[in-house]
Amino acid sequence: MTCLRTFYFIPFILLSFLSLSVLSTNVLARSFDDIIESKKINIAVYNDYPPYSYMEAGSAKGIDVDIAKEIAAKFNVELVLTWMTPGETTEDDFRNFLWKGHIIHKVKADLMMRAPYDRSFSQKRDDIGLLANELVHMFAPYHQESWQIIHNTEQLPEVETMAMFQYHTIGAEIDSIPHFYLTSAFGGRLREKTTQYASNELAIDAMKKGEVDAVMGLRTQISYLSQFLDNTKFKLASNAFPLIGKQKWDLGIAAKNDYRTLAYEVGDVITDMVQTGKMADIFSQYHATYEVPDYYAVE
Amino acid sequence: MNKQLPLKRIALALLVCAGAVLPAQANVTDNDIQNDQATTDDIVSYGMGLRAQRYSPLSAINKDTIEEIRPVWAFSLGGEKQRGQESQPMVKDGVMYVTGSYSRVWAIDAMTGEELWQYEARLPDGIMPCCDVINRGVALYDNLVIFGTLDAKLVALDKDTGKTVWKKKVEDYKAGYSITAAPIIIDGMVITGNSGGEFGVVGKVYAFDAKTGKQIWVRPTVEGHMGYMWKDGKKTENGISGGGAGKTWPADLWKTGGAATWLGGTYDADTGLLFFGTGNPSPWNSHLRPGDNYFSSSRLAINPKTGKIVWHFQTTPHDGWDFDGVNELISFDYEEAGKTVKAAATADRNGFFYVLNREDGDFIRGFPFVDKLTWAKGLDENGRPLYIDETRPGNPSLSDDGKKGAQVVARPAFLGGKNWMPMAYSPDTGLFYVPSNEWEMDIWNETTSYKKGAAYLGAGFTIKSVNEDFIGVLRAIDPKTGKEVWRYNNYAPLWGGVMTTGGGLVWTGNPEGYLMAFDDKTGEMVYKFQTGSGIVGSPVTWEMEGEQYVSVLSGWGGAVPLWGGEVAKRVKHLNQGGTVWTFKLPKRYEQVAKN
Numbered sequence: 001m002t003c004l005r006t007f008y009f010i011p012f013i014l015l016s017f018l019s020l021s022v023l024s025t026n027v028l029a030r031s032f033d034d035i036i037e038s039k040k041i042n043i044a045v046y047n048d049y050p051p052y053s054y055m056e057a058g059s060a061k062g063i064d065v066d067i068a069k070e071i072a073a074k075f076n077v078e079l080v081l082t083w084m085t086p087g088e089t090t091e092d093d094f095r096n097f098l099w100k101g102h103i104i105h106k107v108k109a110d111l112m113m114r115a116p117y118d119r120s121f122s123q124k125r126d127d128i129g130l131l132a133n134e135l136v137h138m139f140a141p142y143h144q145e146s147w148q149i150i151h152n153t154e155q156l157p158e159v160e161t162m163a164m165f166q167y168h169t170i171g172a173e174i175d176s177i178p179h180f181y182l183t184s185a186f187g188g189r190l191r192e193k194t195t196q197y198a199s200n201e202l203a204i205d206a207m208k209k210g211e212v213d214a215v216m217g218l219r220t221q222i223s224y225l226s227q228f229l230d231n232t233k234f235k236l237a238s239n240a241f242p243l244i245g246k247q248k249w250d251l252g253i254a255a256k257n258d259y260r261t262l263a264y265e266v267g268d269v270i271t272d273m274v275q276t277g278k279m280a281d282i283f284s285q286y287h288a289t290y291e292v293p294d295y296y297a298v299e
Numbered sequence: 300m301n302k303q304l305p306l307k308r309i310a311l312a313l314l315v316c317a318g319a320v321l322p323a324q325a326n327v328t329d330n331d332i333q334n335d336q337a338t339t340d341d342i343v344s345y346g347m348g349l350r351a352q353r354y355s356p357l358s359a360i361n362k363d364t365i366e367e368i369r370p371v372w373a374f375s376l377g378g379e380k381q382r383g384q385e386s387q388p389m390v391k392d393g394v395m396y397v398t399g400s401y402s403r404v405w406a407i408d409a410m411t412g413e414e415l416w417q418y419e420a421r422l423p424d425g426i427m428p429c430c431d432v433i434n435r436g437v438a439l440y441d442n443l444v445i446f447g448t449l450d451a452k453l454v455a456l457d458k459d460t461g462k463t464v465w466k467k468k469v470e471d472y473k474a475g476y477s478i479t480a481a482p483i484i485i486d487g488m489v490i491t492g493n494s495g496g497e498f499g500v501v502g503k504v505y506a507f508d509a510k511t512g513k514q515i516w517v518r519p520t521v522e523g524h525m526g527y528m529w530k531d532g533k534k535t536e537n538g539i540s541g542g543g544a545g546k547t548w549p550a551d552l553w554k555t556g557g558a559a560t561w562l563g564g565t566y567d568a569d570t571g572l573l574f575f576g577t578g579n580p581s582p583w584n585s586h587l588r589p590g591d592n593y594f595s596s597s598r599l600a601i602n603p604k605t606g607k608i609v610w611h612f613q614t615t616p617h618d619g620w621d622f623d624g625v626n627e628l629i630s631f632d633y634e635e636a637g638k639t640v641k642a643a644a645t646a647d648r649n650g651f652f653y654v655l656n657r658e659d660g661d662f663i664r665g666f667p668f669v670d671k672l673t674w675a676k677g678l679d680e681n682g683r684p685l686y687i688d689e690t691r692p693g694n695p696s697l698s699d700d701g702k703k704g705a706q707v708v709a710r711p712a713f714l715g716g717k718n719w720m721p722m723a724y725s726p727d728t729g730l731f732y733v734p735s736n737e738w739e740m741d742i743w744n745e746t747t748s749y750k751k752g753a754a755y756l757g758a759g760f761t762i763k764s765v766n767e768d769f770i771g772v773l774r775a776i777d778p779k780t781g782k783e784v785w786r787y788n789n790y791a792p793l794w795g796g797v798m799t800t801g802g803g804l805v806w807t808g809n810p811e812g813y814l815m816a817f818d819d820k821t822g823e824m825v826y827k828f829q830t831g832s833g834i835v836g837s838p839v840t841w842e843m844e845g846e847q848y849v850s851v852l853s854g855w856g857g858a859v860p861l862w863g864g865e866v867a868k869r870v871k872h873l874n875q876g877g878t879v880w881t882f883k884l885p886k887r888y889e890q891v892a893k894n
Contacts, residue, residue, distance in 0.1 A: 046751055047425065085425040089757055090749040092427075103432060104401075105424050114752035121747050127761035128865065145752065174499040174555055175582055180756050183550070183587040184694060191587070192550050198474075198499060218753055245746050246754035 030110055032262040040078045043068040044097040044109035047083040050201070051224040051286040052114060063220075064113040066282045067142060067273070071111070074269045082109045090116060091133065098256050099135040108256075111266065115254035117141035117293065137257045140270040141250040141293035142279055147178060148219035148289075149237040150204070150226055155213040159237035165190045171203035171212040172196060177244065178216040185243045201225060207234070220288045227287035250293040271296070326458075327391055327439040332484050333568055339842040342390045343439045345481035346721065347839060349566040350630040353723035353798045355840045359847040360884060361802030365816055365826045368849070368882045372412025376403070376854070376877030380432075383856020384877055385719070387436040387481065387796065387837040390850075394458070397852060397879055398434040398481075402448040406461060409843060412881060416461030420448045426472050428479075428494075430858040435563070435719075436481035438489055440509040445489050447478025453491060455512060465512035469493065475500050480563030484509055485573065485603045492560025492575055499555030502577050504564070504601060516606030520577045521556035522547055522593040528606055537606055540594070547591040557581030558595040560625065562719050567630035569641060570658050572600040572609060576625035576645070583758055584744075585619030586694040592617055596624035598645060600660060610660030614647045616683065619691045620674060620742070621713035622649040629731075630657050631724050633779060644778050646722055646733045648715030649674070653682060654778050666781035668774060669716040670737055671765075674709050692742045692758065710739035712762045714858065718794065721837055725799040728819050730784055732805045733774045734793040738866065739763055762866045770866065773797070773807060775822060785822030787815075791869050794857050796837025806849065808834020810859070810870055814851050814880065832876025849882045 035041050045053035045064045053062040060081055072079035084097050093112065101108045115138045116122075126132040149170075151159055156168045165182065166189050172178040174196040182194040197203040200217040204225045207215050214237070215222065226236060241247060253270070255263050273279045274296050283290035327343050335341070336348025339357050347353050360368055376384070382400035389396045395409040402420035407413065428449050437446040443455040443464055450472040455464045470476035475495045482491040489509040493502065502520035507513060516528045516537060523544025528537040544553050557580045564575035580588060580595035596615040599608050615622040628645045643657035652668040655661065662682030674691070675684035693705045714736065722733040745759035764770050771789030776782070791810040798806045804825070805817040810833035816826040833855030840849045854877040860870055 049751065052752070083425075085427045086751045087427055088750070089755060090751075096427075102424070103428070104422050104426060116749045116752070116754075118747070118749075121749065124747055127741070128868075145754075176750075177754055177756055179582070180584065180587065183552070184584070188549075188586075188589070195551055196499070196555060249749075249754050251752050 031259050032265055035077060035110055035262065036075060038077075040080055041072050041075060041111070042080045042082055042107075042109045043071070044082040044084050044093075044112040046114060047085055051220065051288055053083075063282055063286055063288065066285075067270075067279075068111075068113060070273060070278070071266055071269050075265070082107055084112075094133065094136045094254060098254060110255065110259075110262065112254045114251050117250040117252035117295070135257050136254050137260065137263055138254045139252055139263045140267045141252040141295045142270050142274065143220075143283070144248050144250050144291040144293045146219040146248045146291070147216060147241055147244065148222040149214055149216045149239060150207070150222050150234055151214035151237055152207055152210070153233055153235050155210075159214065159239045161239060162186070162190065162242065165193050165214070167193070168213040169193045169195065169211070170214045170216060171206050172216050173200050173203060174198060176217070177246070181241070181244055182216065204229070220283075223289040224286050248291075250295065252293075325392065326441045328441075329484070329486055332440070341392070342388065342839050342841050345387055345436050345438065345483060345563065346565060346627070347798065349483065349485075349568065351565040351627050351721060352629055352631065352726070353721060353796065353837070354725055354800070355798070356801035357840050357842060357847045358801040358803075360800070360840070360849065361804065362818055362825055364884055365802075365804065367884050368826070369885060370828070370880055371848075371883050372881050374405070374407050374412045374414070374879040376400075376405070376879075378877075381854060381875040381877045383431045383433045383835050384852040384854030385433045385435050385835050385837075385857055386852050388839050388850050388852070388879065389437055389439055390839070390841045391439055391458075393843060395850065395879070396437050396439065396444050396458070398436055398446055399852075399877055400432050400434070400854070400856065402432075402434055402446075402450075404437060404444060404446055404456065404461070406444070406458065407879065409848070409881070412879070418454075418456055418461045418463075420450070420452075420454060422448070423450055423472065426450050426477065427475075428477050430861060431856050433479055433857060435479055438482040438484050438509075440484045440487070440489065443509065445482055445484075445509065447480065447482060447491055449477045449479070451476040451478050451493065453478070453482065453489065453507065453512065455509075467507060467512040467514075469505055480561060483564060483566060485566055488515055488603060490564065490573060490603065492563050494561035495559050499581060500559055501556060502558035502560045504560055504573070504575050504599075506603065506606060518601055518606050518608065520558045520560055520575070520594050520597075520599060521553055523553040526606055540608060547593040549589055552582075552588045555581060556592065556595065558597075562625040562627065565627055565629060566603070567643070567657055569630070570600075571602065571604070572657065573603050574628040574630075574643065574657075575599050575601060576623070576628065578623040578625055579618045579621050583621065584694075585617055585691065588617075590617060596622055598624060598628050598655070598660075600657070612653070612655055612660045612662065612682065614645075614651065614653065615649050620649070620709050622647065622715065624648070625719070626717060627721050628655070628657075629722070629724050631726070631778070633729065635779070642778070644724070644731060646717040646731070646735065646776075648711070648713075648718065649684070650711045650716035651678060651684070652731075652733070652776060652778070652781070664781065668733055668776055668783070669711055669735060671710055673739070693744060706741050706743040708739055708741055710765070711736070712738040712740035713742075713760065714738065714762060714792075714862070718858070720794055720835070721796040723797040723799040723805065725805075725819055727801065727803070728775075729779070730775045730777055730819070732797045732799055732807075732819070733776055734795065734797050734807055735772050735774055736770050736792045737765055737772060738770055738792070739765055762862055764865055764869070770869065771809065773805070773817070775805070775819070787817060787822055787824065791833075791873075792859050792866065794833075794835040794859055798838045798840065800840055806838045806840075806851075808836065808838065808851055808853070810835070810855055810873055812853065812873075814838065828880075828882070830876075830880050831874075831878060833870075833873050846883050846886070851880055853878045853880055
């Protein structure tokens with residue numbers, strides 16, 4: 001029975017050499033100097049997440065992808081994208097794609113898009129009083145996100161207040177704040193009219209088919225998806241969301257905490273994009289509502 | 300490593316092979332599997348018998364001889380993929396089959412510890428397993444070695460070559476499904492459950508033809524979902540679980556109800572029933588889903604011939620603490636008032652030990668097996684918990700921007716009074732040997748949280764130890780009285796399986812790396828051996844050429860090191876590993892002659 005063992009011996013050694021040399025250029029999050037020298041930057045974006053990052057007809061598209069392209073172009077390096085399958089929270093994504101590496105392929109990216117820019121989050125303490133996200137630096141806010149309802153005006157002409165959804169059906173993405181909000185706020189009075197879907201896209205499809213009268217979700221996604229609908233029938237509402245703690249929040253970029261020079265350089269690129277209107281242009285290409293983060297409003 | 304040229308080695312190896320006499324290797328039959336507990340020369344089911352009592356009548360290694368046992372071989376799983384090794388080895392005709400982290404399988408010569416073949420599943424980049432990349436073991440049937448992968452497939456390998464015979468996608472890993480449990484085989488069917496996080500998965504139990512991988516039936520474990528049966532390749536409806544939707548769930552939350560069957564099941568030939576446990580309901584926040592939320596956090600009896608639920612027993616109705624009900628239900632008989640009671644027992648995450656009538660699921664008795672419970676006052680006459688409402692985690696307070704919601708302390712912590720690690724039952728002593736943990740948790744609504752760039756409302760929690768000197772407790776529990784007969788306190792949490800033998804021994808391992816054996820009556824530790832990394836696997840024993848062997852996997856990991864805080868402090872210095880250790884008594888005089 002030893003014969004099997006011996007046959008495996010040679011290819012195994014060869015294989016392990018091969019895989020080492022292939023991966024070695026990509027596996028580490030790196031300093032700005034290393035990035036420039038290697039002529040490559042690795043930026044992590046979420047997988048299958050329009051309009052932020054997705055594949056269409058074989059090429060990478062989306063707001064975050066376009067921003068990543070701009071960063072690579074400014075540094076004059078090649079862009080390598082790492083597609084992230086999200087974990088249960090953003091902390092999981094930091095671990096998997098910035099500081100520890102992915103559990104299967106071990107790849108770490110230099111930058112991660114769509115990181116929260118929120119002081120209470122970056123300064124959050126863990127259960128023994130240490131900084132929970134100390135291995136990661138979050139910087140360069142590039143847009144402000146919010147919640148949005150879109151409704152079928154034939155079923156529901158106007159969303160005056162959330163109370164309408166005691167009588168009208170509404171869809172939301174499962175395990176999202178809108179889902180929690182609709183099933184628990186106001187003493188659970190909206191619960192029976194709420195339907196959950198695996199994604200906002202599927203919720204909008206359901207609204208198109210008349211299964212629900214409205215959908216509540218991320219403003220950027222809902223506004224992007226609204227372009228594919230009949231705009232005389234489906235409208236973006238402008239109601240308030242009483243009782244929701246986080247009405248608006250800023251999104252930026254994250255890097256491993258050691259690479260501050262990289263963060264400063266990227267920060268300059270983003271500031272320039274926001275101030276010249278380039279950022280707003282990218283959002284408008286995707287028919288997505290754009291709002292400038294508070295960070296830039298001060299100046 | 301010797302320095303012979305590879306070519307010469309191959310030539311030599313071929314010569315050796317040509318002349319080798321292979322032992323008679325019979326294929327595994329249904330009969331072998333049904334009789335596994337009684338036959339000591341093989342281990343062909345997860346649980347060392349389909350009832351999963353983890354009891355072997357072998358007695359050569361006993362209280363008197365155990366100090367003489369010694370390792371006979373150790374086998375390294377190798378590679379960089381050293382994560383939690385939660386597997387139970389299987390043995391047939393002198394070959395051991397084990398699984399390791401990252402969906403890998405090995406066949407090893409059980410006499411010498413030499414590798415015969417290795418299989419490594421090619422896992423897609425996109426998988427995101429919730430709790431370490433573990434696997435708990437294979438099923439053996441006919442000439443096949445069958446196991447579940449982290450990307451939710453069943454793979455059947457040829458037992459002699461390790462080559463794939465069939466592969467079946469059970470669910471789509473992209474939707475959040477995976478498989479980590481060992482499948483079981485009943486009447487030529489391979490039966491498995493599924494795992495999944497908070498992504499809106501629905502728990503199911505699946506039966507496939509073990510020889511071909513063709514689907515036979517599927518039974519969802521959430522009320523309102525249709526079950527199916529396949530006849531001559533045609534998929535036909537086989538009744539809605541629970542009879543209809545919306546009886547114990549509000550709105551349409553049943554559509555994504557959770558209740559994953561991630562730990563697999565047991566089987567009792569007496570009643571002809573499969574017993575599967577189910578996980579917590581989703582979403583995690585119980586205030587969103589008033590009602591009992593069938594059949595989450597339950598034990599289900601399923602008839603394997605029909606794929607239908609025969610009875611259910613819910614341990615934590617309307618769960619709000621993440622008390623999965625997946626822990627194994629072990630069938631056993633006992634005498635009371637001159638009658639044989641056909642019972643089954645389980646030690647739940649929620650801290651209660653339940654004894655049920657396994658024919659109809661009726662509650663016989665239940666009692667806490669942990670030192671303290673804070674979430675319930677006790678159980679009523681039907682076994683339903685009497686909740687203490689103040690210790691239910693609060694309704695998400697949405698207006699509470701950036702601040703912690705109200706914090707509650709719950710004990711046991713969500714990792715449970717007992718987690719996945721299997722207990723054992725000894726017909727000799729009539730006692731269950733339960734690997735358990737004493738810990739509590741603070742839990743609150745976390746408003747400073749994000750997911751995919753969206754603000755998110757998660758649950759924040761801290762697992763805390765309650766005793767300076769121990770978290771883990773190995774307990775001997777009398778199922779008739781609820782009495783703890785003896786206990787062994789362990790500094791780190793216990794996370795490995797237990798086995799008991801006719802030699803009057805109880806075996807388990809700890810994260811500190813020791814394989815330990817205890818006197819089954821007194822709890823006195825009679826043996827320990829340092830394996831070099833933490834033990835989170837399940838020990839086994841079998842007989843080969845008249846000698847009793849014991850094996851266990853060593854390799855620290857699993858869910859415990861993934862959670863931070865105080866508990867992490869007790870385990871963070873532990874090193875990873877991946878080794879199969881095998882022990883036996885020396886053949887004293889032959890040993891001397893060889894030397």
